[in-house]
Amino acid sequence: MRFDRKGILQVKAPVFATKWQIQSFIDKNRGWIEKQQAKKQNSILDPSKVVEYKKLAKQVIPSRVSQFAQKYGFSYNTVKITSATTRWGSCTSQKNLNFTYRLALAPQEVIDYVIVHELCHLRQMNHSSKFWDEVRAIMPEYKKQEKWLKENGASIS
Ligand SMILES: [Zn+2]
Incomplete structure (x- = not known):
């Protein structure tokens, strides 16, 4: 899971992963995602x-x-x-x-x-x-x- 250059979240999952599994993985990592987003928003660098x-x-x-x-x-x-x-x-x-x-x-x-x-x-x-x-x-x-x-x-x- 990572953010691309435009700040869009990308999730890499195995081909056999179900939508539900991917969603639950994202939910589990909600804290990390929010932290990353906050970091980006605090940045004074305007791309x-x-x-x-x-x-x-x-x-x-x-x-x-x-x-x-x-x-x-x-x-x-x-x-x-x-x-x-x-x-x-x-x-x-x-x-x-x-x-x-x-x-x-x-x-x-x-x-x-x-x-x-x-x-x-x-x-x-x-x-x-x-x-x-x-x-x-x-x-x-x-x-x-x-x-x-x-x-x-x-x-x-
Ligand atoms: Zn030095």
Whole structure:
């Protein structure tokens, strides 16, 4: 049982299952179904606006990355806007930075934090205490933004 991209419930059943069996299976899982539906409704991501979010992300993120990089002396290769659902940003060993368009729904400080986080990975490809020192030096209040991402991550995916 799962929801498709349009939010329609799909139930896979063996060919010999009767209508009654399928219905009783759905009834038994009513709690799960309602929970999933509530989750979708709480989401602030409007599927019909994905093109706009992507456009916005492309307008905002690369220029912001370049501002931070200049200010704090980071050098990177490229910035790409992705459709990643499980991560906000990533940094490759080739110094390519990726950010999900979903960040377009986050407050500016949160976008800035994700940018700073990935830039700091250019210097520290890990989450060591050295890495967090780098982040803290640029953004002393980064824990607030981390908290926002944790609390709202589900609603923008
Ligand atoms: Zn990281």
